[in-house]
Amino acid sequence: MQNKNSIKRLVKNNCACYLGTKHGIPNYCCLQDSPCIFFSQNDALPRCTYFENGVLPMDEKLDQEYKFKRNVETEPKTAKPRVNCTRCGGTFSANSNRQKYCDKCRGRARKESIRTRVRKFRQKDSSM
Ligand SMILES: [Zn+2]
Structure with missing residues (x-):
């Protein structure tokens, strides 16, 4: 998954829940109270509502790719x-x-x- 690095970068720079290393936990997410799900070694793409709504829209291109890759249904405007x-x-x-x-x-x-x-x-x- 090539976009995972872009996602990580976006999280690092812009996600308000991302606190770096905290309580001895690297890539700590204050929302999850555990490491940010995007920093797991797992190849699977996890879902994070906070990220999708609050952070992802800052990067329009990544936003589109992300939604395309996951078939994220945004609004049923094409219904x-x-x-x-x-x-x-x-x-x-x-x-x-x-x-x-x-x-x-x-x-x-x-x-x-x-x-x-x-x-x-x-x-x-x-x-x-
Ligand atoms: Zn008929």
């Missing part, structure tokens, strides 16, 4: 709109605001429109 299907009335999440049918009905509606087109075509054909 798809819930729309009622005009065919069956069921709700579904639309990919675009032009979408009228749910996934199930979309397939059926397409087939039906082809069928009606074919029927019209045949009717015209037979009347000639």
Whole structure:
């Protein structure tokens, strides 16, 4: 994990809970009352709400990488709109605001429109 060093640097310089060596504990975090979780030898990336909310935003680039790597859901601002299907009335999440049918009905509606087109075509054909 290459960003761990950047995280550590950010913690060292900016985290208010990071107190250096205290009570004989290196990288002491006053919030955890134990070493800062980002300084563990473990490769896994721990989560620290205080860090994510109060320290990480200071480094925009790291913030993005951090959230990207962990799939941190920040705000559901990209949430798809819930729309009622005009065919069956069921709700579904639309990919675009032009979408009228749910996934199930979309397939059926397409087939039906082809069928009606074919029927019209045949009717015209037979009347000639
Ligand atoms: Zn539907």
